[in-house]
Amino acid sequence: xxxxxxxxxxxxxxxxxxxxxxxxxxxxxxxxxxxxxxxxxxxxxxxxxxxxxxxxxxxxxxxxxxxxxxxxxxxxxxxxxxxxxxxxxxxxxxxxxxxxxxxxxxxxxxxxxxxxxxxxxxxxxxxxxxxxxxxxxxxxxxxxxxxxxxxxxxxxxxxxxxxxxxxxxxxxxxxxxxxxxxxxxxxxxxxxxxxxxxxxxxxxxxxxxxxxxxxxxxxxxxxxxxxxxxxxxxxxxxxxxxxxxxxxxxxxxxxxxxxxxxxxxxxxxxxxxxxxxxxxxxxxxxxxxxxxxxxxxxxxxxxxxxxxxxxxxxxxxxxxxxxxxxxxxxxxxxxxxxxxxxxxxxxxxxxxxxxxxxxxxxxxxxxxxxxxxxxxxxxxxxxxxxxxxxxxxxxxxxxxxxxxxxxxx
Amino acid sequence: xxxxxxxxxxxxxxxxxxxxxxxxxxxxxxxxxxxxxxxxxxxxxxxxxxxxxxxxxxxxxxxxxxxxxxxxxxxxxxxxxxxxxxxxxxxxxxxxxxxxxxxxxxxxxxxxxxxxxxxxxxx
Amino acid sequence: xxxxxxxxxxxxxxxxxxxxxxxxxxxxxxxxxxxxxxxxxxxxxxxxxxxxxxxxxxxxxxxxxxxxxxxxxxxxxxxxxxxxxxxxxxxxxxxxxxxxxxxxxxxxxxxxxxxxxxxxxxxxxxxxxxxxxxxxxxxxxxxxxxxxxxxxxxxxxxxxxxxxxxxxxxxxxxxxxxxxxxxxxxxxxxxxxxx
Numbered sequence: 001x002x003x004x005x006x007x008x009x010x011x012x013x014x015x016x017x018x019x020x021x022x023x024x025x026x027x028x029x030x031x032x033x034x035x036x037x038x039x040x041x042x043x044x045x046x047x048x049x050x051x052x053x054x055x056x057x058x059x060x061x062x063x064x065x066x067x068x069x070x071x072x073x074x075x076x077x078x079x080x081x082x083x084x085x086x087x088x089x090x091x092x093x094x095x096x097x098x099x100x101x102x103x104x105x106x107x108x109x110x111x112x113x114x115x116x117x118x119x120x121x122x123x124x125x126x127x128x129x130x131x132x133x134x135x136x137x138x139x140x141x142x143x144x145x146x147x148x149x150x151x152x153x154x155x156x157x158x159x160x161x162x163x164x165x166x167x168x169x170x171x172x173x174x175x176x177x178x179x180x181x182x183x184x185x186x187x188x189x190x191x192x193x194x195x196x197x198x199x200x201x202x203x204x205x206x207x208x209x210x211x212x213x214x215x216x217x218x219x220x221x222x223x224x225x226x227x228x229x230x231x232x233x234x235x236x237x238x239x240x241x242x243x244x245x246x247x248x249x250x251x252x253x254x255x256x257x258x259x260x261x262x263x264x265x266x267x268x269x270x271x272x273x274x275x276x277x278x279x280x281x282x283x284x285x286x287x288x289x290x291x292x293x294x295x296x297x298x299x300x301x302x303x304x305x306x307x308x309x310x311x312x313x314x315x316x317x318x319x320x321x322x323x324x325x326x327x328x329x330x331x332x333x334x335x336x337x338x339x340x341x342x343x344x345x346x347x348x349x350x351x352x353x354x355x356x357x358x359x360x361x362x363x364x365x366x367x368x369x370x371x372x373x374x375x376x377x378x379x380x381x382x383x384x385x386x387x388x389x390x391x392x393x394x395x396x397x398x399x400x401x402x403x404x405x406x407x408x409x
Numbered sequence: 410x411x412x413x414x415x416x417x418x419x420x421x422x423x424x425x426x427x428x429x430x431x432x433x434x435x436x437x438x439x440x441x442x443x444x445x446x447x448x449x450x451x452x453x454x455x456x457x458x459x460x461x462x463x464x465x466x467x468x469x470x471x472x473x474x475x476x477x478x479x480x481x482x483x484x485x486x487x488x489x490x491x492x493x494x495x496x497x498x499x500x501x502x503x504x505x506x507x508x509x510x511x512x513x514x515x516x517x518x519x520x521x522x523x524x525x526x527x528x529x530x531x532x
Numbered sequence: 533x534x535x536x537x538x539x540x541x542x543x544x545x546x547x548x549x550x551x552x553x554x555x556x557x558x559x560x561x562x563x564x565x566x567x568x569x570x571x572x573x574x575x576x577x578x579x580x581x582x583x584x585x586x587x588x589x590x591x592x593x594x595x596x597x598x599x600x601x602x603x604x605x606x607x608x609x610x611x612x613x614x615x616x617x618x619x620x621x622x623x624x625x626x627x628x629x630x631x632x633x634x635x636x637x638x639x640x641x642x643x644x645x646x647x648x649x650x651x652x653x654x655x656x657x658x659x660x661x662x663x664x665x666x667x668x669x670x671x672x673x674x675x676x677x678x679x680x681x682x683x684x685x686x687x688x689x690x691x692x693x694x695x696x697x698x699x700x701x702x703x704x705x706x707x708x709x710x711x712x713x714x715x716x717x718x719x720x721x722x723x724x725x726x727x
């Protein structure tokens with residue numbers, strides 16, 4: 001037995017293989033649950049019943065759908081580009097799987113003298129890896145549309161990839177404030193920085209009023225969301241747009257583009273796109289939890305040490321998945337020009353401004369006095385709030401059909 | 410020395426690619442195949458595609474191209490900001506000014522593009 | 533044989549193979565895709581040398597942004613198999629041979645002469661970076677001190693690129709907006725456009 005282990009690279013390799021296998025299988029099971037949950041929640045919000053036939057509470061419905069899709073006729077449009085047509089869904093699925101590799105989903109545990117991290121790869125460029133996986137995902141969409149050899153998929157693909165790259169900028173910029181305050185690109189280090197209570201945050205130092213009330217904050221977790229909520233909002237909006245979910249689901253726009261870039265896809269190939277999309281939702285949710293909500297941190301009893309962080313992680317991620325579904329049930333689709341307007345003219349300037357705020361506030365005390373710092377903080381904060389929060393008529397009319405009919409844009 | 414950290418990613422890459430390819434291959438084996446000319450024609454909501462009409466021949470608004478170009482510019486900007494953010498605790502005020510100049514110059518281009526109406530999508 | 537050597541071997545074959553396939557591909561989209569594969573393979577070689585940050589940038593900037601632009605242009609302008617065989621530049625073949633020979637000469641020179649990557653030639657900061665190329669902090673230290681001027685100059689380069697794109701696309705979009713003469717009402721003035 002030992003010589004086999006040595007041949008493939010020692011115990012570390014065995015641990016890595018086991019870890020990847022377990023995570024991969026868990027993700028697939030998670031996908032089944034997420035799709036089922038979405039259908040049940042949506043049905044509930046729309047006063048329907050939802051899937052309830054196959055298995056307890058209809059839990060096996062997704063599995064049945066998956067089997068159905070795999071046994072569906074495997075066809076390829078006449079004008080399709082054979083290999084690209086088959087490669088596009090594979091790229092979409094693989095890119096989504098890879099992005100999950102840098103998500104820390106629990107604390108470390110020691111088994112038989114080997115330390116096992118509950119993260120597939122703790123990279124010192126973790127955040128960049130997350131972005132890189134997302135930028136590869138664009139190819140799945142663009143190639144699907146092009147290779148189908150049909151009009152609507154091409155239209156959908158061009159729209160979708162333009163949308164994805166537009167919001168990728170805002171997504172990338174929204175992570176920079178987090179790097180500024182944590183000083184690291186490693187997701188594990190970012191989670192570690194959010195451990196403990198908000199009591200110890202230096203933000204309270206030097207201001208007597210805040211120092212005196214800081215003891216009341218003993219049970220408030222030290223998450224980045226408190227100080228970085230503008231970055232979080234930008235991240236969330238850009239993240240939803242990246243996953244092509246409502247209200248940013250123009251690429252799929254059932255009513256205008258049939259199904260966008262997926263029009264000519266069916267069966268198992270469609271299943272891969274489907275898998276990729278839901279995996280993307282989970283990854284973006286998990287990233288939001290990791291960066292802004294303390295990752296797997298949470299109160300835990302003394303027994304079953306490693307279970308609690310994992311449970312906290314799943315619970316927080318689940319809340320975000322619920323938010324995704326909630327948004328889908330609530331918000332109508334944005335019009336394309338407004339989508340681009342929001343991405344290019346609001347999110348990018350807002351995120352740049354917020355980076356400037358964070359940079360100024362985090363500068364060394366010796367060089368800029370604290371008063372200066374807080375003053376700059378306040379002014380720029382107000383500007384950001386006015387900029388982002390002001391009810392722009394264009395955004396309002398985007399979600400109000402009546403105004404759209406009036407022609408008042 | 411460098412691989413162990415990336416080993417799980419390598420395995421995940423191989424595993425997920427294998428899974429996707431295997432699923433597609435399996436599906437092509439077990440699924441029925443009854444192709445007809447109508448089924449394989451491009452889907453155009455019932456309208457028959459004209460003969461000789463090639464897909465991809467129609468031209469798209471040049472704005473999409475512009476978006477891709479602007480994306481490169483901002484992507485490179487973002488790429489420069491990551492090492493800056495990591496080293497910010499060392500660079501301090503100097504770093505702030507450095508990045509301020511860098512972003513300031515790029516903002517000029519951004520404002521120019523905005524004013525020229527390239528970010529307007531409503532016709 | 534270590535795992536790293538295996539990965540390097542595979543990457544080497546993929547990079548070379550996809551580059552060759554890119555050159556010989558008849559379809560412009562296929563050529564672009566092979567180039568993407570070559571870029572990703574290059575990123576993996578950066579990883580193998582421990583240059584994590586450069587590897588990430590290679591994917592984000594080259595594979596994720598520049599190649600997307602390529603693909604967009606090909607898809608949007610409908611450049612298909614036919615156009616790919618037309619060579620607009622008459623001197624491009626001899627030029628390619630000349631530049632290729634130059635590159636080959638450089639590679640051969642480096643192979644025989646060798647370059648000292650971990651030496652002290654570039655000062656302390658460069659040495660620290662070369663010892664640990666994966667350290668983003670070390671990259672930043674060098675980038676924001678020794679290479680400050682090139683870094684700032686990059687922004688000017690990017691501005692020039694943006695202005696250039698604006699000028700080019702303006703003209704094209706004016707032409708695209710033009711209706712065909714049949715669509716115009718009788719007597720309407722025909723706009724003169726310089727192309």
